[in-house]
Amino acid sequence: MRRSLLAALVLLGGCDAALPGPIGRAGDPAAPPRRGGWLRLASYTNVRTLDPAVAFDEIANAIEHFLFAKLLDFSPDGEGFVPDLAERWHVSDDGLRITFHLRRGARFHDGDEVQARDIKRSLERALHPDTPCPISSFYERIAGYQDYVQRKASDIAGLKVEGDYTLVVELSEPDATMLSVLALPTAAPVCRSAGARYDRDFSARPCGAGPFRFQSWEPGRHVRVERFDAYHEPGRPYLDGIEYALGVPTFTQRFKFEGGQLDYMREFGEADLARYLASPAWRGLGSWDLGRAVHALFLNNEIPPFDQRQVRQAVAAAIRRDQIAAVRPGSVRPASRILPPAIPGHNTAPGQRYDLDRALALMREAGYPYDPATGKGGYPHEIPYVAVNDSFDVEAAQILQQHLARIGLRIRIRAQGWPAYLAETSRRRTVAIGSDGWAADFPDPSNFFEPLFASRAISEEESQNRAFYRNPTLDALLVSARKETDPARRLDLYRKAEDMVLDDAPWAVLYTKRWFELWHPYVRNYRPNPARSEALSFAWIDPDARAAARAQRWAPPLSRGRIARWVSGGR
């Protein structure tokens, strides 16, 4: 009895086994690609649907980029677009006409050629009022969209098929985000067999024109896609296929990755991530993505005391963002601006800054002087702060609470489920302060400013503008930015908008979150795409490096002898 207790204590206190190193060595970057091999990925989440018209979660998106070709794709260097099904495209000077010239001979997985009418049909299928498409209104500036969703027209008039290989998209007003939303899987052409209307069953046999064709999907286990040999880029893709395992816990992923049963990984537990980053064997491998999401707290401009600009500015100045980031070193980075690093227009200059004296002065100006020495004064009422359960928000809120107490604002945290959070914070005059955040749907600054800070995003029940921030100057600026066709000038306008918002402080920006992607060196030609994770379609595998490494590995990570030594306390 006593001995086993001792053994248990030794086990609990013993130090970690060293982390196994990477498999294979990085090869010559100029080496010609080699064909063959299956790439194995995993996620702890599950796929709900593979229909591009309705799926909008991260993992389904990653798989859809394997299965479906789009008109165009986001450029891997983060700026602009690269051709996919469209060889080239042209935006008219007034910004109201986009002409796409399709490449000839591109094929669907079932053999039909991809033609302009397929693109029109697929978009109409996704945007049809009977399709539960979550982002239908992203496309609302296509001419004829309103008539179509209100069932006044049987097709979208602004989608014009001119011959087999030319599609013209006419807009009701200029919209610089149109190319971005056409690059989303939602707009990807689906096979003719999918028909003209959404059908639940399509998700079980998705069919598109992407580099990989669907092989199998066992819910909760895996999705397999195999190389589509008639893919429109000759010679590509190089892999025989990709197996995406589903519902795999993060620890299991780590153990499998170590054992070479997974080739790529990005869902690390906090502790494991720290281990990999600290391990000398893995130094220099893997990469952080730039961060596509920003986290902040919103201050409701219609509810006291945050209807006063000084109080909002005081909040923004009272927060020590470094202390919030200290709770999750690595994945959480302090942020002081709205646009996260992966979004064009991201500005590296500091935005909202910590300055306690200034914050106290602002509180005094607002009529709520607070004396930190005695703890007297400040805003007289306790303010409920809404955060989302089971997320880092709740931890951040507990640190914030301490910061805000130092300027005389007492908040009471209400951690809620996502549904309650969403319902309450988007209802008018309901929540004064709470956590907020935004992950880019597509890499464009408008995707942040328009839903979060424009007055047209305010409504009684379903506001996306949770701060209920209203600024006519900003609204005008956003409209001109949307219509601006010159990319550089457009980004300048958004920079101006950002400074305006930061100063008015409907948001106190807190942090960005980023993912660490890690892959064994035998996976070649993988360049992380800032617009999405796991853009692995055109990676290839060095079979020799993988096989050699596999032979030398595959001993159980802990041998019995070692356990015996541990148990006897000999360590």
Add this chain to the structure above:
Amino acid sequence: MKSGLGLVGVLVLFATLGPWVAGQDPNLSDFVRGVDGQGLPVGPGAAHWLGTDGLFRDELARLAHGARLSLAIALLSTVLSTVIGGVVGVVSGYLAGGRWGWVDGLLMRLVDVMLSFPYLLLVMAVGAALEQTGPGTVLLVLGLTSWLGTARLIRSKTMVLREQGYVEAARALGQRTLPLLLRHIVPGVVGPLVVVSTIGMASMILAESVLSYLQVGVQPPTATWGRMLYEGQHGMTLQPRLVLAPGVAILLSVLGFNLLGEGLRDALDPRQAR
């Protein structure tokens, strides 16, 4: 019985004196002495006797304040559930089979429905619907959902008592219902109620921690043992002590009340003693 009393005594002592002994603010992050060289929470040491938690707050202070709250919630919700269960049980048992038998039928069907409803789902749902604002709601949720077993037990006990000669006699003599219940039935069910509620304390402490684990418990930053356990889980592989401390606290106090309850049962009902 003795060890149970001892454990409960220690627990009460810890809950009353602990916060004072620990002497620190349980909700204050210490970014200076609470962080070690690698940026992790410090382990046990002079500045923080039990180290700090994931947000660099004093673990001992949180444990002590948590004791106070966990115990208070358990006590009050047990009282609530005992009162409801006792009243429903006595009323139901007394009326069963008589002219007012349908009241009994209605109450027992209600008990059936709630018993066959998944308990945790019921608790989660009630918690979510009440928008979970504080310890008050938690004890309400616990109290309102846990009286079912008590009601059934007391009902059957009452039905037995009702048939006793002295009760029948009192009824035949025309004694009115309420005084009759108070004088003859209630004293008979107090014993089992005490036992049930002592063991109920144990299950309330467990239930509170489960609620916190499922995110429908007391709101942060307030410390309860269940919440601490939930928070410690994230860094478990790096710092098992953050799970161990609240876990052991819960284990010992539940054990204490269980021991005490069994001791009481044996003392009050010697026939069942083993």
Add this chain to the structure above:
Amino acid sequence: MLRRAFRRLASSLVVLWGVVTLAFVINFALPGDPARIVAGPQARPADVARIRQKLGLDRPLLEQYGRYLQRLIHPGPRSPDRRDEVHGSCGALGPLHVDLGVSYQQHRPVLELLLSRLPASLLLAAAAMLVQLAVGLVTGTAAAVRRGTLADKGVVALTLLGVSAPTFLLGLGLQYLFAYRLRWLPFDGYGQSSGERLLSVVLPALTLGLFGAAYYTRLVRDEVLGQLGQDYARTALAKGASRLRVLVVHVLRNTLLPLVTVVGLDFGTLLGGAIVTEKLFRWPGLGQLSVDAVVERDGPVILGTVLVASTAVLAANLLVDLSYALLDPRSRGRGG
């Protein structure tokens, strides 16, 4: 006997109706707008409104309730409109058809979702039951036979410890030791192959089962002690039958009846109620499904899981009750 069975069945159905109604009310009282959750945070009001109408959530509550009940059990198959987001595929019960609707979130019929989760829940429930029965029977009998010895006291103390440990504390401990430190077993999850699955079920089954095992140990110990004190056992012993023979042939056989009752009831509860364990081990069973549904406000799934869990409990009750009546003639006359 038959009349009794019918009466019990009818009363169970009434209770089930109460459960559905309660679930419906709770579902309605939960904060948050399901249409908004389906649409997601990036959706604009027009998208939300369209989805709300599509799900029928713009109708008055009573109408929704009526429609749900009407759809739940209806005679004959309804022409299944594949584009309708409310009707799911039907399961047939003779001439009656069961339709639990379609999940808001997963765009799949609830019945299909429930059936896909059932194997995992059954596996876990069976494995946990195996653990608690095996441990309970062996240690309980041993403790009873060695009554009063140090071993007996140890067992009694351990069982008390067992029922006092929060499920997730036990689970976390097992995960840490066997999955993280020793790597003998998977940390959590369901596994990809059936081999992996058998390994994966060990830790959650132990977590669930050890709690029950503590309880069963006490039950068996008390029951065996009671039986050993009975005249027939004493007589048999006096007649010179071996202790082992008395124990196995007489005592244990008589212990089984009360045990079967408890096992039946527990199995019903285990099937729908392993929420904490399933969450901790990310076990894709019915419990996890129901928690996710509450979190996501997926009404049809909430109602579906509640229905399954309650039906399991009620069916177990009914079966136990009826088998009791069959096995024990004395209870036949009494009402229940």
